Amino acid sequence: MRLELKIPPLLLMFVFTGLVFLFHQLLPMLSLSFAAQSALAALICFAAAGICAVAVLQCHFAGTTVDPRNPRASSELITSGVFRFSRNPMYLGFAMFIAGAIVLSGNLLSIAALPLFVWYLNNYQIGPEEKQLQRKFQEAYSEYQQTVRRWI
Numbered sequence: 001m002r003l004e005l006k007i008p009p010l011l012l013m014f015v016f017t018g019l020v021f022l023f024h025q026l027l028p029m030l031s032l033s034f035a036a037q038s039a040l041a042a043l044i045c046f047a048a049a050g051i052c053a054v055a056v057l058q059c060h061f062a063g064t065t066v067d068p069r070n071p072r073a074s075s076e077l078i079t080s081g082v083f084r085f086s087r088n089p090m091y092l093g094f095a096m097f098i099a100g101a102i103v104l105s106g107n108l109l110s111i112a113a114l115p116l117f118v119w120y121l122n123n124y125q126i127g128p129e130e131k132q133l134q135r136k137f138q139e140a141y142s143e144y145q146q147t148v149r150r151w152i
Contacts, residue, residue, distance in 0.1 A: 004128040005069050009121060013094040016117045017101045023113075024105035031106040041104035048096035054082045055089040066090070068125060071132040079144050087130075087148050091121055095151075118151075126150060 024031055059066045064076040068090075082089040098117055102110050134141050 004124050005071075006124075009068055009091060009094060009125055012117065012120065013097060016098050016113045019113045020098065020101040020105050020107065020110040023110040024107040027107065027109055030108045032108065033106050037103060037106060041100045044100035044103060045097055048093040048100060050093075051082055051096065052090050052093035055093070058083065068129060071129045072136065074133060074136060077133070077137045077140055077144065079148070084148065086152050087144065087150050088121075088126060091126065092151055095121075122150075 056066055058078055058081045062076040062078050064078065065073040067073065086092045095114060095118060098114050102114060130141075130145070134145075137144075
């Protein structure tokens with residue numbers, strides 16, 4: 001079974017966030033704490049939510065889908081707003097949310113969750129999405145790829 005475009009990235013974010021806290025519970029000796037830890041984690045998570053919310057609103061107002069499992073349903077190539085800084089602002093927000101959870105947990109092993117999440121998305125979500133978007137939007141998408149990075 002091919003994993004491409006099968007698992008909703010939002011679900012993946014919750015799974016990887018769960019891993020962060022599982023590591024924290026199972027291996028508390030690998031956890032650190034520091035002043036303002038909760039505040040920093042909250043700041044990161046609120047920023048993540050803000051980026052995701054703006055991206056979803058932009059998609060809504062452009063009349064295009066936010067369901068990443070079917071990139072062919074995209075009716076509009078959005079290149080403004082948060083999409084000027086990242087081709088995948090929602091995924092960036094998801095990664096930031098996981099980073100916030102890592103900071104909150106303070107668990108050193110849980111740091112591994114973030115690169116694993118990014119690796120999975122790059123290989124099984126973003127790559128296949130980009131192939132379909134390239135077919136649909138052709139030269140416009142090629143130009144967008146050359147001017148805006150995949151993440152940040």
